[in-house]
Structures are given as structure tokens and as C-alpha cells.
Amino acid sequence: MGDVRRRGAVALGITALVAPLTLALGASPAAAASCTTQTGPYQKQVEKFLGRPVDGKQSAADCKAIQAFQTKHGISPNAGYAGPVTWGVMDLMQKQKAVGKNPNKDGKCPVNKGRIACVNLSLQLSWIQDGKKLVYGPVPVRTGRNGYETRTGLKKIYWRNIDHVSSIYDVPMPYAQFFDGGQAFHSVGVSMWNPPGSHGCVNMTKTDAKKYWSLLKKNDDVFVYGRKPGT
Incomplete structure (x- = not known):
């Protein structure tokens, strides 16, 4: 049964792939469009x-x-x-x-769990804390877009794969740490502010994903809260 569950976790992970896939694969961005002369509302x-x-x-x-x-x-x-x-x-x-080095100012990420990875969807920030002590971060992340929202609540890391690759799209998901039905922390090669967002995973830069990999382990807590703008 363990192998079946593990295969199921891998399959579920496919739903959490970043998009667009071409960008995730490191393809060159499209050539710049012609400059508009229009004045925008902002x-x-x-x-x-x-x-x-x-x-x-x-x-x-x-x-x-x-x-x-x-x-x-x-x-x-x-x-x-x-x-x-x-x-x-x-x-x-x-x-x-503006958050600076006090990402849990609102006190919403639990401080009674020991080491925990926090994800604030509203601000698209994540950090690792131990009790009230900030261990790493906060760092910008890219979470699930509308219709593929990163699910909120208290979770645990249940599977880690440093070289995870989607078996369907052949899209790399390095430093993957799965915490909820295929949703995972992992690195991507696009901007953390690249809209509209992921397919549910918490995307990170390679530097931050590597640091999370070194600081977290299986069964560590993850707490996701808030709501991503536009979802």
C-alpha cells in the first residue's frame, strides 16, 4: 500500500505544475510588443x-x-x-x-508548533519560524492561480523529492516538498511575480527552495492562510 500511496502522491503532484509550461522550462520570453502611446489608469x-x-x-x-x-x-x-x-x-x-523582518506580526502562523513553514497567500510571502523566532525569510512566493488555489490550513510535509519531474509534461520541480495532496514547495525558473500564478504549488526561487530543503524535513508543519490577490 505504501507504494500505491507514493505513486498517488506523484500523480497528484502533476496538478501542481507551474504555468505557462514553456516559461517553466526556461524558454525565452516573447519579443517585446510595440510600445503603446496610451496613458493607463494607473x-x-x-x-x-x-x-x-x-x-x-x-x-x-x-x-x-x-x-x-x-x-x-x-x-x-x-x-x-x-x-x-x-x-x-x-x-x-x-x-x-513593508513587512520587513516581522512577517508574523498578525500572529496568524502558529507559534506553538516549534519549527514551521508559514505561507501568507494575501502577501505572497513565506518564511520558516521556530516558535516566535524567525529562522528564514520572509521570501516572495508564487502560489495557486484562480481555480487552482493553494489550499489553506495546517499541513505536514509528507514526501520530499529533490529532483522531482512531472512524468506527463516532463517539467522539473526541483527541491519538491509535498504538504497537501500534490501541492508542494519547489523552485521554478520564472519571476515570483509572474501572473497569474501556479497550479497550486508554492513556487520559490532556487536559492530559497534549496534553503527550505535544508531547513525542513518530513513531518514538519506547514501553515497556509490568507487569500491570493485575484482569486
Whole structure:
């Protein structure tokens, strides 16, 4: 029965793959679209975030700066338009930065479990704490998109595979640590702010996924709470 459960865990893991698959495989981003001359509804906010002159009017230089940001983080279309998706990413970045080194200020991640990996979906942040002591993080993560939400609640890491690969799509999921029905921490090769999100897994940079691998072990607790913007 153990082998059957393990195979089931692998199969479930396939549902947690990142998307788009081509990006996960490290494919080159699409060529930049032509720059738009349109002024977006979040023009002033985007200009301020990028350190541009804040006049609320689109310029060629504004467009190039916005477009570079969109291309870096996989925001499509990358035409330099200051729309809701682009501003949403920037706003999230600002909120993440404001957390500083006190990610559990709200006290929502349990402090009576010893070592635990916490995931705040609302801020797209994760960290490891031991009681009230911060062990690692907080770090930006990329969780499940609308319809594939990362499930909330208290879980435990039940299976770890450092070189996990999807048997269907042949997409690598390095440093995979599964904690809930195929949902896992693992590294990806895309920006942590690449919309709309994963298929349920908690995506991390390679550096952070490696650190989580070294700090966590089977049966360690994981607590997921909040709600990802846009879900």
C-alpha cells in the first residue's frame, strides 16, 4: 500500500505544475510588443514606482520602463501599458517590502508548533519560524492561480523529492516538498511575480527552495492562510 500511496502522491503532484509550461522550462520570453502611446489608469502610480517623472501622461521613456518591468516579470501583453495587472504586481511588491523582518506580526502562523513553514497567500510571502523566532525569510512566493488555489490550513510535509519531474509534461520541480495532496514547495525558473500564478504549488526561487530543503524535513508543519490577490 505504501507504494500505491507514493505513486498517488506523484500523480497528484502533476496538478501542481507551474504555468505557462514553456516559461517553466526556461524558454525565452516573447519579443517585446510595440510600445503603446496610451496613458493607463494607473499611470501615476506606475511612474512613481519606477522612479519616473510623475505627470500621469505616457511618454516613450515611460513606456520603455514599464515594458522592461513587464518583460522581466512575464506580464502579458508587455506593451508598456500601465494597467491593473502591472500595478497589481507593483503594489504587491511594495506591501511585501513593508513587512520587513516581522512577517508574523498578525500572529496568524502558529507559534506553538516549534519549527514551521508559514505561507501568507494575501502577501505572497513565506518564511520558516521556530516558535516566535524567525529562522528564514520572509521570501516572495508564487502560489495557486484562480481555480487552482493553494489550499489553506495546517499541513505536514509528507514526501520530499529533490529532483522531482512531472512524468506527463516532463517539467522539473526541483527541491519538491509535498504538504497537501500534490501541492508542494519547489523552485521554478520564472519571476515570483509572474501572473497569474501556479497550479497550486508554492513556487520559490532556487536559492530559497534549496534553503527550505535544508531547513525542513518530513513531518514538519506547514501553515497556509490568507487569500491570493485575484482569486
